[in-house]
Amino acid sequence: MTEPHPLAGADLGSRTVRYDERDAILYALAVGAGASDLDLVFERRLRVLPTFALTLAQWAPDVLAGRGAWDVATALHGAQRLQVLDPLPASGEVLMTARVGDVWDKGSAAVFDVVVQSRYFRATWSIFAPGRGGFGGSRGPATPASSEGVPDVETTLPTFATQAALYRLTGDRHLIHIDPAAAAAIGQPRPILHGLCTLAAAVLRIAAVTGAHPADVLELGGRFAAPVLPGQVLDLQLWTGGGAGTAFRAVHAGTPVLTAGTVRFQDSR
Missing domain, CATH: 3.10.129.10 (Hotdog Thioesterase)
Structure with missing residues (x-):
């Protein structure tokens, strides 16, 4: 028998995040877009990079960290997944809900999946948390x-x-x-x-x-x-x-x- 982690499935709340063209353009430049990539850096023909969604949803793993799920000094962002459901508009607001997904017991550490859902995307952070394993849960799927x-x-x-x-x-x-x-x-x-x-x-x-x-x-x-x-x-x-x-x-x-x-x-x- 394996024991689920007490935080598995926990509701992390909802949040509406607003952004405009400047935010999307700054993001594109930060990840390597050039001045000639006009549909990424020019507001008159802007297409928003889907990975920009991950900056809008960063609040969710921060909420779980604030509940003491892991030590922020030692935890590591282990993996990321993103599923795009609809293109992000050039500006607007996004309502997101977040929850804890699976929590895997790796023995000396735990891996917390943080799932964020909106009409535009579904994203999952996997956070490797040293010292938080050993609670009797499943080790989860192989890497x-x-x-x-x-x-x-x-x-x-x-x-x-x-x-x-x-x-x-x-x-x-x-x-x-x-x-x-x-x-x-x-x-x-x-x-x-x-x-x-x-x-x-x-x-x-x-x-x-x-x-x-x-x-x-x-x-x-x-x-x-x-x-x-x-x-x-x-x-x-x-x-x-x-x-x-x-x-x-x-x-x-x-x-x-x-x-x-x-x-x-x-x-x-």
């Missing part, structure tokens, strides 16, 4: 395997030195992304890039090399395997032969930093 074999496409994914400082203005102001002392406390030489920024930047690059439009994402997922420092250039490997979209991973100096990545665009076949 998805990364693609094997020779990639169909290999390209680079550049980041830039000010990217974390810019991206944090979209909502996630955790100190490890801006404060050298906070980064040093987790063993990093300098502030690290947000995992969600790396994931969104990868989507932009994948769209560019596969001929898709980054605003046409229907489904996205990935695991954050290692930190990325702003300014690093990642190796991006794609497997495009599957019927469920493109599988991908990002590597730096031989170390995987983003694994088990999958993205499906509206025009995928």
